[in-house]
Amino acid sequence: MTLVQNHRLPLSGNNKLWLLALILFNACSPKVQPVGKTGPVADNTTQTGKPTTVTPPMSTKPEVRLPAANKTSSIVMLLPFSLDNLNSVKGYSPADLKKANIAIDYYQGFKLALDSLTTRGYNYKLQIYDTKDEPAYTHSLSGNPAIKNSNLIVGPVFPEGIKSFIGVPATLSKPLLSPLSPAAPDEFANNNLITINPPxxxxxxxxxxxxxxxxxxxxxxxxxxxxxxxxxxxxxxxxxxxxxxxxxxxxxxxxxxxxxxxxxxxxxxxxxxxxxxxxxxxxxxxxxxxxxxxxxxxxxxxxxxxxxxxxxxxxxxxxxxxxxxxxxxxADRVNYRSAATINFIKSYRKQFNAEPSAFAYKGFDEGLYFGQILALDGNEMPYLDQHAYKALHNDFRFIKKPGLGWINTHVYVLQYVNFELKQVE
Missing domain, CATH: 3.40.50.2300 (Response regulator)
Known part of the structure; x- marks a missing residue:
């Protein structure tokens, strides 16, 4: 397929069309199946090829395990792109623009991680759905068979979206990653929830x-x-x-x-x-x-x-x-001098002609971590506590709380020294 070079532009009232082009373009990785308006934004199966390679941080787990042979992991992302606003007379509000930017940055980081993992023999089917940041529509997605049958659901991003998607009573039976929110898992009371941003x-x-x-x-x-x-x-x-x-x-x-x-x-x-x-x-x-x-x-x-x-x-x-x-x-401390961070920044700039935001770092880290967990032989998702991980922006050290799901507990301690925050632990 022919790919058009993408230039990252800021969201504004005069250049909203870049958003749709960006999503559809970056969904090509490298096999793509176009879908209609009623389906996800994109459904792409990533196989081994020559995508941008990023050296991932070293896991604290000493054992090196190869991906399972011929295994394709299915991941669904539910993000608030609000693409309907592209054709709307009213257009994007400032709040919607901010949410869309968060979604795009996170998606690009996550996608870059999966692209990197494919060079190591991992295979993924990644489907992207626009939640429109609308509670009723978000809840309707929970009944979609493609979503219900995936190996991992990433999103929705905001707490109200998570509540809408889970619904009452909750029928969710697949792991659901809360990708950015530090909201206490008590708010959702779901045993399948993964809270990666420490509450x-x-x-x-x-x-x-x-x-x-x-x-x-x-x-x-x-x-x-x-x-x-x-x-x-x-x-x-x-x-x-x-x-x-x-x-x-x-x-x-x-x-x-x-x-x-x-x-x-x-x-x-x-x-x-x-x-x-x-x-x-x-x-x-x-x-x-x-x-x-x-x-x-x-x-x-x-x-x-x-x-x-x-x-x-x-x-x-x-x-x-x-x-x-x-x-x-x-829970968000990036060492910009580390080789892994420098490598990520270079790869992100090359791929998207933009500087990575905090949300891009989180997307990349979470894509690498869960991409590897899903690709291992057997089902490792119930054993996240056995897979400690040093990411670019934080460490992942999970505990399981009955009725609340998995919770990442790791944070850094910082102190103000020489007029800036320095890590002391």
Whole structure:
């Protein structure tokens, strides 16, 4: 087949047609079966050929296993391209454009991973469906035989889409990968779900583990904003600290009012680190509270552990965070100097004439991981805990929770050093 060179353009009101061309073009890999409007966007069987090759990161699993002979793994992707907007007078809204961009970047990363794996003898049938980000339509896809009979379903991307697709009562019997959302699996209560982006609970648990093992505190101060949202982080943190410390670590809960920490001064130690846990993301609260902690740090050793979303908050001041020795957890840390990352970037640029976004990295990592798991002889999907993996943006270390499915629990601990976040574990 003849392929037209693709040039990645930004989504805008004047060049929406590139989106449809991009999806159909990149679905050619290298055997393609065109489908009608009522079917998936593309249905392609990827066989050994000469696609772009990317050297995957090394798995932590020492055993090297070859793909099963003549095995073709079937993967379905449910992504919010909203292609109907291409022919709509109204066109794409800014929100729809953003979702479509996420879908495209993720798909391109995932597709590049499968292309790379075909050079090693793996075979895949990849089908792409546009969810249109519409609950009713997304739910209707769950009855499609091609989707129900696949080996792995990737998506929908957003929590509401996952809920719509699963439905009530749930009839899903195939592994369903939640590819980007960190939503707690309790929201879906499905034993076939794979949550690859660690939920907030596991950030809190790992932070508690780091505090207990590395800092060995006798006392911890939990600074509350008064908003119930704090509890999503603080409850699992407290539970883990009590368990690891065998309830010998004193936990002081303190609700901060107008940023004042004066009432805590009598309990502070001027010779040992005073550990403060701050789970809030509210700007007004953080502005005054972090300022007060900064003031305290002039007289007492202060170490702060914050919410993982602090990495995204532009109003926070790096110099202030550094002075109070701020730590956060993260499930998205790319080492741009590693050979695997450099190789991926070069291959992505060559294939798509674009820089990979965070979603492209995730798509690539997940495509490599699950592509290899599916291709192994036998059914390895029920044993994800036996397949630890070091990806480009995070590690994959799964646990199985009854009724909730598989959950990736790995996060990094970062600290503000030299005005930037550095990995400390």
């Amino acid at each position: 907030l609970e596991y950030h809190a648990r790992y932070a508690a583990q780091y505090v207990n093992n590395k800092l060995k505190p006798k006392k911890i101060f939990i600074l509350r904003s008064g908003f119930s949202e704090d509890n999503k982080y603080l409850v699992p943190f407290k539970k883990m600290i009590d368990s690891l410390g065998k309830r010998k670590i004193q936990v002081v809960n303190f609700t901060v009012s107008k940023g004042s920490l004066t009432a805590l001064r009598a309990q502070l130690n001027n010779k040992m680190e005073n550990i403060f846990i701050v789970a809030a993301v509210n700007q007004s609260f953080l502005s005054v509270t972090l300022r007060s902690l900064d003031t305290l740090s002039r007289h007492y050793p202060v170490t702060v552990f914050g919410h993982p979303n602090w990495e995204k908050l532009t109003f926070l001041k790096a110099d202030q965070l550094q002075r109070i020795k701020t730590h956060i957890t993260s």
